[in-house]
Amino acid sequence: MTTRKKSRTLCTDPEWLGRADCRHCGIRHMMLFSEFQGSDFDHILEPIDNLRYAENSLLYNQGDDDNKVYSIRSGFIKLVQSQRDGSLRIVRLLGPGAIFGIEALLDMPYRHTVIALAELDVCRIYTATLKHLEKEKPRLNEKVMAHWEQHLAFADRWISELSSGSVRSRTLKLLSFLAELNGDGSDTIRFFGYEDMASMIGSSREAFSRIVAELKNEGVLVKTDDSQIYRFLHTDGNTTD
Amino acid sequence: MTTRKKSRTLCTDPEWLGRADCRHCGIRHMMLFSEFQGSDFDHILEPIDNLRYAENSLLYNQGDDDNKVYSIRSGFIKLVQSQRDGSLRIVRLLGPGAIFGIEALLDMPYRHTVIALAELDVCRIYTATLKHLEKEKPRLNEKVMAHWEQHLAFADRWISELSSGSVRSRTLKLLSFLAELNGDGSDTIRFFGYEDMASMIGSSREAFSRIVAELKNEGVLVKTDDSQIYRFLHTDGNTTD
DNA sequence: CGTCCGCTTGAATAGTGTCAAGGTGGGTGG
DNA sequence: CCACCCACCTTGACACTATTCAAGCGGACG
Numbered sequence: 001m002t003t004r005k006k007s008r009t010l011c012t013d014p015e016w017l018g019r020a021d022c023r024h025c026g027i028r029h030m031m032l033f034s035e036f037q038g039s040d041f042d043h044i045l046e047p048i049d050n051l052r053y054a055e056n057s058l059l060y061n062q063g064d065d066d067n068k069v070y071s072i073r074s075g076f077i078k079l080v081q082s083q084r085d086g087s088l089r090i091v092r093l094l095g096p097g098a099i100f101g102i103e104a105l106l107d108m109p110y111r112h113t114v115i116a117l118a119e120l121d122v123c124r125i126y127t128a129t130l131k132h133l134e135k136e137k138p139r140l141n142e143k144v145m146a147h148w149e150q151h152l153a154f155a156d157r158w159i160s161e162l163s164s165g166s167v168r169s170r171t172l173k174l175l176s177f178l179a180e181l182n183g184d185g186s187d188t189i190r191f192f193g194y195e196d197m198a199s200m201i202g203s204s205r206e207a208f209s210r211i212v213a214e215l216k217n218e219g220v221l222v223k224t225d226d227s228q229i230y231r232f233l234h235t236d237g238n239t240t241d
Numbered sequence: 242m243t244t245r246k247k248s249r250t251l252c253t254d255p256e257w258l259g260r261a262d263c264r265h266c267g268i269r270h271m272m273l274f275s276e277f278q279g280s281d282f283d284h285i286l287e288p289i290d291n292l293r294y295a296e297n298s299l300l301y302n303q304g305d306d307d308n309k310v311y312s313i314r315s316g317f318i319k320l321v322q323s324q325r326d327g328s329l330r331i332v333r334l335l336g337p338g339a340i341f342g343i344e345a346l347l348d349m350p351y352r353h354t355v356i357a358l359a360e361l362d363v364c365r366i367y368t369a370t371l372k373h374l375e376k377e378k379p380r381l382n383e384k385v386m387a388h389w390e391q392h393l394a395f396a397d398r399w400i401s402e403l404s405s406g407s408v409r410s411r412t413l414k415l416l417s418f419l420a421e422l423n424g425d426g427s428d429t430i431r432f433f434g435y436e437d438m439a440s441m442i443g444s445s446r447e448a449f450s451r452i453v454a455e456l457k458n459e460g461v462l463v464k465t466d467d468s469q470i471y472r473f474l475h476t477d478g479n480t481t482d
Numbered sequence: 483c484g485t486c487c488g489c490t491t492g493a494a495t496a497g498t499g500t501c502a503a504g505g506t507g508g509g510t511g512g
Numbered sequence: 513c514c515a516c517c518c519a520c521c522t523t524g525a526c527a528c529t530a531t532t533c534a535a536g537c538g539g540a541c542g
Contacts, residue, residue, distance in 0.1 A: 081401040089401040106383070106390055111397060141382060142347070148389045149347055155396035156352060160322040160330040163404035164443045167498070194521065202405045204499055209522060227507085407499095408530070435489065445531055450490060468539085 014057065020048040020123045025073075030097035031123070032071050032143060033133075040136065046126040052119065059114040059122075060101070067107070067127040071099045075120030076181070078196060079112035090199045092154055093117070095181045099147050105130065117192050162201050170201040171211045175221075175232050188224065189232045255298065261289040261364045266314075271338035272364075273312050273384060274374075281377065287367040293360065300355040300363075301342070308348070308368040312340045316361030317422070319437060320353035331440045333395055334358070336422045340388050346371065358433050403442050411442040412452045416462075416473050429465070430473045 023038040025031060041048075050073075053059065060066060062082060072094060079092040079100065091112065094100055103111055104127050134140045161173040174197060178189045191197070198208040215221040222231040264279040266272060282289075291314075294300065301307060303323060313335060320333040320341065332353065335341055344352055345368045375381045402414040415438060419430045432438070439449040456462040463472040 079397075081397055083401060087401075087406065089405045091397045091400045103390055103393075106387055108390070111394060145386070145389070146347055148386070148393070149344055149349070152344075152389070152392055152396060153352060155393060155400065156320075156322055156332045159332045159396065159399055159404060160324060160328075163400060164330045165328065205520095206500080206522085207498055210498095213522075446488090447490080447532080448530055451530095454490075 014051040014053045017050040017052055017121070020050040020125075022048065022123075027073060027096070031073070032099055032140075032147070034143075035139065036133075036137065040133065044129050045132060046129050048123055048125045048129065050121070050123050052121050053116045055116055055118055055120075057116045057120070059116065059120075060110050062111060062113045063109050065109040067104045068124050069099060069101045069104055069127060069130055070114075071123045071125070072096050073121040073123060075122075076117040076192075077114050077120060078117050078200075079114055080199075081112055088199065089202060090196060091158060092151070093177075093181075093200060094154075096183070098150070099144075102144070102148060102151070105144070117196065118190075158200075167201065167203045167207045168211050168214075170203065171208060171215070172234065174201050175215075176234060179232050179234075187232050187234075189221075189230045191228050191230060255292040255294045258291040258293055258362070261291040261366075263289065263364075268314060268337070272314070273340055273381070273388070275384075276380065277374075277378065281374065285370050286373060287370050289364055289366045289370065291362070291364050293362050294357045296357055296359055296361075298357045298361070300357065300361075301351050303352060303354045304350050306350040308345050309365050310340060310342045310345055310368060310371055311355075312364045312366070313337050314362040314364060316363075317358040317433075318355050318361060319358050319441075320355055321440075322353055329440065330443060331437060332399060333392070334418075334422075334441060335395075337424070339391070343385070343389060343392070346385070358437065359431075408442065408444045408448045409452050409455075411444065412449060412456070413475065415442050416456075417475060420473050420475075428473050428475075430462075430471045432469050432471060 022028065022031070022033045022036065022041060025033075028034050053075075059070070059077065062080070074096050076093060076095045077100065078090045079094070080088055081091045082088050100114060101110060103109075107127075130140075130144075134144070157177070162170050162177070164170070175189055179187055181190075182188060194205050194209055194212075198205045201208065212221065216223075220233055222233065224231055263269065263272070263274045263277065263282060266274075269275050294316075300311070300318065303321070315337050317334060317336045318341065319331045320335070321329055322332045323329050341353075341355060342351060344350075348368075371385075375385070398418070403411055403418070405411070416430055420428055422431075423429060435446050435450055435453075439446045442449065453462065457464075461474055463474065465472055
């Protein structure tokens with residue numbers, strides 16, 4: 001179904017922003033290492049790198065085996081899963097504060113292809129380092145588990161909300177989901193490519209486009225000055241599909 | 242053992258089979274405590290119970306807050322997620338060896354409603370006990386993580402395989418999935434209720450029924466002497482569905 | 483032997499994918 | 513600064529797929 005040709009070449013070379021300086025990280029509260037002391041980082045084995053990727057960059061491929069875990073400082077990524085028959089589906093969308101590539105902690109190959117949906121700022125840590133730190137601070141373990149659980153909660157919502165029902169209801173759910181990504185309860189939505197958004201709800205680009213047109217007509221989606229940003233006025237009183 | 246009564250009402254009272262005796266558990270290799278010594282269980286705080294539930298029993302409800310984690314010895318369960326608008330979707334199907342209710346480890350309420358799909362034999366352990374054991378045996382921690390990752394892998398397949406494409410392709414994927422549950426590579430499939438199977442692939446009962454009829458016609462699904470068991474002959478070369 | 487529950491099948495209808503053509507806007511180079 | 517280009521979004525038409533409603537069937541069980 002979602003077997004459409006790749007339109008864009010994915011440039012893969014990130015810009016190296018330097019060694020991560022977790023002690024002075026401005027968004028430590030949402031990151032993995034929120035409660036570490038500076039001294040904890042003194043004797044880590046390998047560096048934590050801070051990298052910037054351009055939009056559409058490929059971070060890694062499904063099946064790759066590269067023992068690094070990532071943490072998003074800013075920007076968004078999509079996790080894509082491909083099947084033997086060539087069909088693709090976006091199975092998750094992650095933003096600031098999320099970690100990904102966790103399966104590497106179990107020495108497993110990555111289960112997804114990961115692509116930046118917007119300019120992306122990540123920290124990359126070697127699993128050996130992370131395991132080392134976990135031993136010193138058992139609390140970290142719990143945090144990692146919480147992230148795992150977060151992923152599962154997302155995945156389950158992806159199934160029940162973004163993969164069930166009509167295209168219209170799935171679209172509305174996706175828009176709510178995107179609004180939540182702001183984290184501040186605001187009702188603005190950053191639109192990604194329609195191909196991508198359609199792949200999130202498992203529909204065709206055209207069907208998604210038509211629904212969005214409807215919603216604009218109905219005044220549920222309102223343009224802002226930024227052409228990529230819309231305001232989403234969703235009367236939570238459930239529109240019967 | 243082929244005695245199966247289907248009661249519409251969900252009876253919730255399990256039969257208590259006794260305290261779990263992990264040291265002599267016949268299927269220890271697939272369970273959570275595979276590498277524990279007998280002595281490890283001597284000073285646990287609260288008992289590990291072994292319970293049997295009848296088909297269609299309700300184990301717990303989405304939103305319940307009851308600090309216990311379960312491990313399946315035999316039988317199958319469905320994890321159901323309901324939305325505010327009342328719609329339901331089965332988001333996972335778990336069998337022998339799987340654990341569920343892990344979110345309780347993070348002191349969170351259960352995220353699913355769990356119902357036995359077949360006579361179910363489970364062990365139930367208090368999170369306090371599990372955390373206690375984890376402290377003594379860090380290896381256990383890794384096992385729990387592996388289970389978590391397993392859940393995620395299932396969830397992602399559920400999205401990309403059972404929630405994308407036509408009803409026919411989803412049905413075929415579901416049948417492959419069910420065949421895998423055997424664990425022994427055999428091609429037999431135990432059919433659950435059509436309502437349930439339809440809810441797994443997010444379609445109507447009728448649509449699912451029609452596809453199954455097709456597959457029987459095509460000789461892909463073959464009856465066995467047990468009316469609930471079919472043989473699934475899937476030429477993996479995908480006919481473009 | 484009759485009832486009940488769940489599966490099957492048909493017919494009508496709404497929903498969705500697909501193909502194809504046309505529009506739009508932002509970026510680039512002249 | 514404008515014209516052009518390209519990627520991406522939009523819209524229409526049509527075929528096909530899936531849902532819904534409704535009726536009928538059949539096995540399990542009392």
